[in-house]
Amino acid sequence: MRIATWNVNSITARLPRLLAWLESSGTDVLCLQEAKVAEAQFPFDALREAGYEAAVHATGRWNGVAVLSRVGIADVVKGLPGDPGYEGVQEPRAISATCGPVRVWSVYVPNGREVDHPHYAYKLQWFEALRAAVEGDAAGDRPFAVMGDYNVAPTDEDVYDRAAFEGATHVTPAERAALASLRGTGLSDVVPRPLKYDVPFTYWDYRQLCFPKNRGMRIDLVYGNGAFAKAVTDSYVDREERKGKGASDHAPVVVDLDV
Template sequence: MNFGTTKVLRVRLATWNVNSLNARMPRVQEWLELADPDVLCMQETKMADEAFPGLAFEAMGYEWAHHGQGRWNGVAILSRVGLADPGNGFADGREDDPDARIVWATCGGVRVASAYIPNGRELGHDHYHYKIDWLGRLRAHLEANADAGGPVVVAGDFNVAPADNDVWDIAAFEGLTHVSDPERDAFGAVAEWGLVDVFRQRWPQDGLYTFWDYQAGRFHKRQGMRIDMVMASEPLAHRVTTALMDRNARKGEKPSDHAPVVVDFDWGEAARDG
């Protein structure tokens, strides 16, 4: 891949909540070899920075940035198209986020975030209010850094189903998190900054999910939720050539309860135009 010519840089970006990298490392390595992404955003690594297996990923050709806190949360970016200016949290003038939920890096001229939005737990819970506020802080961070220009991707587990067809049965979620109006409004405010849900842009139909609870045989019953997303700014969103959800990665022995979302971009053109 040549950054110094007029050739289009084609980049495959994926996002995957791995639900413990320590437990899932062999599966992640196998999937990297199979899917061949140039950039991978991971969530719920559930490990401290000093435990992150960076050398193993470097041996596979990836640079990396990780923001972790031991047994909980944790986010990472792997890149083989360059990784510059890594950072974490929000530049919104407020106190640091107590959780390791977002990491940033510039990959091939595009500012990329791997984000793990709070779950919310239940309506009215303190964690629910933290979730709404967290999404507001993400919007504020994007606004604060708008002057930097250039294309942006925010990818990760948003813990929000933006529309009714993003869950298997909206009636089953009455009174629960992930589908409430305040959560959807907060997600919508992030999108309205100028981010496009590029998978849904290409695939509007029902029955396409990225998460299936381990309990009650949800995966085999196709009772899932679409809460993992790749959100891209203009003009990058219109340079998507392929977008898919790798349901096969949810199968097999000891899988994550999430499936990867994979998007192919004509990345270099967007980086120059941005």
Template sequence: MRLVTWNVNSIRSRVDRVLAFLDRSQADVLAIQETKCRDDQFPTAAFEAAGYEVAHFGLSQWNGVALASRVGLDDVATRFPGQPGFAKTVADDAPDALLDVDPPIEARAIGATCGGVRVWSLYVPHGRALDDPHYTYKLAWLEALRTSAQTWADAQDAVALMGDWNVIPLDTDVYDAAAFAGKTHVSPPERAAFDAFGEAGYTELTRAFLPAEHTYTYWDYQQLAFPRNKGLRIDFCWASPAVAERATGAVIDRDERKGKGASDHVPVIVDLAD
């Protein structure tokens, strides 16, 4: 079975490109992030015509996550247990707020069982800055996800946590570690929150199969970042033991960053034995 995660940075702008990738790659399940649309705006019919069932969770032109599967799409959930929400206040003198809400305000997680694997498409909060409430929210979000992930691993569930994690785990995962000093994505608490999934028994599959250095999944649109290979590695797949033991390989499809209309992220592909 072939699992893929891809932050497409607007599905309506790139639906043709995504469908062409699905046809070329023969992906069985695609976890999509940053769809940037409401549920009623998602191009579901185009995916169904290509042979994929779709589940989407989007509330506005921000965030948005989806799963497209040709091997089943069951028990869809649009939040994981304990997932916090986040609200931006209107008043300039009032801080943004981390909220315990149901459902979460931001569309950042969707899970479904696809071909016997519980696949989650995840768009981890950015964090903005180390002194921003969104950073506190990010750490709380990751901790809640880790707690759920631990429960699933303890139950021996087959789980793949796929998506844009907005964490740079190692200095070799960024073109210039010094350029990110004192910023989000590389702070010790964020890296510890990311590493905690390994402590919960999960294996990050791209790390298991791909080179450790200068293997990027994201390049900014500015300052010729892609031609200069000024990239980041922030898209990952954490697999529970029941999935990790089936993994046979991983590929980062760098070519999808080329050409007109490319997303700033590229697909990350993981293959599992039947």
């Protein structure tokens, strides 16, 4: 079974590339983030023609998550129980579903913006709610994974230059403590194997030639429970999909499972 996570940064803008990638990659289940479209405008028909069902939690031009599957979708839960919300709004940042033998969450963790911004406090509160929501499945015997754009680099090695992020979000002790707390539920980081470079970055800013210069970050993560981790046979970042006209600023993270 091949499962992947990808922040597409607008499914409307990325649909032709998404459909081509689904066909070429042989992916069975895709956790998708930043759909940036209302659910009514989600391309269900195009995906159905490609052989995929879709469970979607999206409300408009920001955020939005989905699970695409060609091995079935069941027990869909939209939203995060205990979601703290931001400025009174519960944003569409999490969806979970059972796809064949595996249960997955597709998550788009709040960015945090700046350390002294209210969005940063919201980010940490959201992590607490996520931990509470996944604790039961994380401890279970069924393969289970929380996949998506975490907006946190787990270690200093997961950014191209730690000094460049001094005083910024994505690398703070509190954010990394939130990741550690999530791992404390029984999840582990399924780190992609290096391909072209030693560190498997997943995100490169569009600006300042960050991709050609490999000034990236590893912030798109796959956290799996024991049963999931034992089933992993391979994991990698599809860096080729970050190339060319119309690419997302994130690359897909792919995991192969023997289940």
